[in-house]
Amino acid sequence: MSNSILCNICECEIGLKWCSCGSKMCGSCVEKLEKFECVNCRKSLKKQIYFAGKILTNYMNYSRNIDIDRRIVILDTQDEKYIEDLCYKKNGDIPISSLFKFTEFLNLKNKLPVVEHEKHILTGPCLILNEDEDSLPQHGCFYSCFPTKDISTRVSILNKRNMEMIKKCDIFVLTINEELDCFCAMKEWGVALSNNKILVIEEEINYIDDSMATYDYSNIDMSEFYTFAQDSLDSFENIDVLMRDDIIKTIPKFKFHDWITYKCWLQSIINEKTTKEQTYSDLDSDLGEYHIGSYHIG
Numbered sequence: 389m390s391n392s393i394l395c396n397i398c399e400c401e402i403g404l405k406w407c408s409c410g411s412k413m414c415g416s417c418v419e420k421l422e423k424f425e426c427v428n429c430r431k432s433l434k435k436q437i438y439f440a441g442k443i444l445t446n447y448m449n450y451s452r453n454i455d456i457d458r459r460i461v462i463l464d465t466q467d468e469k470y471i472e473d474l475c476y477k478k479n480g481d482i483p484i485s486s487l488f489k490f491t492e493f494l495n496l497k498n499k500l501p502v503v504e505h506e507k508h509i510l511t512g513p514c515l516i517l518n519e520d521e522d523s524l525p526q527h528g529c530f531y532s533c534f535p536t537k538d539i540s541t542r543v544s545i546l547n548k549r550n551m552e553m554i555k556k557c558d559i560f561v562l563t564i565n566e567e568l569d570c571f572c573a574m575k576e577w578g579v580a581l582s583n584n585k586i587l588v589i590e591e592e593i594n595y596i597d598d599s600m601a602t603y604d605y606s607n608i609d610m611s612e613f614y615t616f617a618q619d620s621l622d623s624f625e626n627i628d629v630l631m632r633d634d635i636i637k638t639i640p641k642f643k644f645h646d647w648i649t650y651k652c653w654l655q656s657i658i659n660e661k662t663t664k665e666q667t668y669s670d671l672d673s674d675l676g677e678y679h680i681g682s683y684h685i686g
């Protein structure tokens with residue numbers, strides 16, 4: 389019964405292939421797994437993910453949120469009091485396992501560690517903090533204008549570290565921000581593409597209430613990212629159809645929960661671009677007639 393899609397645990401008929409060994413599980417059984425590992429071969433089901441985009445995301449339009457599922461935090465201090473304050477639940481609420489020393493970050497001889505989360509392994513990027521008392525976050529958000537460290541003299545190291553973190557990942561997630569100025573992230577997409585990573589694209593989230601449970605998606609015209617959408621579709625081509633849902637479901641705070649809905653969204657981006665081009669070309673031919681009419685008088 390190799391084509392069976394029965395869940396190996398509850399035997400319902402919506403088992404997805406979560407592991408390369410072929411074992412299948414349904415969403416609700418996966419939710420209940422004590423350790424996120426295959427029930428058959430015991431291999432970890434966690435994928436290595438890199439999240440490209442602006443390092444801090446918008447929160448209620450006046451502060452920025454630390455997304456600890458998606459950022460490794462780098463600190464240039466040994467000050468235990470500061471670290472304690474930063475990690476405190478009502479400040480940064482950062483688990484100590486997500487923190488690394490700036491000296492480790494600078495020393496390119498050593499590989500940067502990854503951070504294990506419940507359902508994924510975070511390879512990067514890094515949020516390099518400015519450890520100024522006034523910049524301490526409150527309730528997981530920065531209200532300071534300068535929460536990140538000035539690393540203008542170390543951009544070369546930053547570039548090398550980003551390349552290292554991208555090469556380590558299985559899945560590369562690009563978040564497009566509303567201002568469309570995530571140029572570093574767009575450059576990194578090209579790196580991930582040439583390294584045959586699984587490519588995922590999304591729009592930025594704006595948290596719109598204090599509990600951070602409510603959020604909105606920005607109003608970005610995604611149609612200009614139609615080639616990115618195609619790259620993403622192509623990158624999933626090499627993955628077993630039964631494993632595509634697994635990829636989508638392991639991305640923390642992702643808008644889509646299954647492959648088909650995500651795929652349709654990508655397709656709509658491409659279609660939107662085609663419709664737009666069509667409109668422009670109709671407009672062009674109208675303008676063409678106008679030009680002929682107006683320029684050739686006399």
Ligand SMILES: [Zn+2]
Nearest residue numbers: 395398414417
């Ligand atoms: Zn099941």
Ligand SMILES: [Zn+2]
Nearest residue numbers: 407409426429
């Ligand atoms: Zn397995």
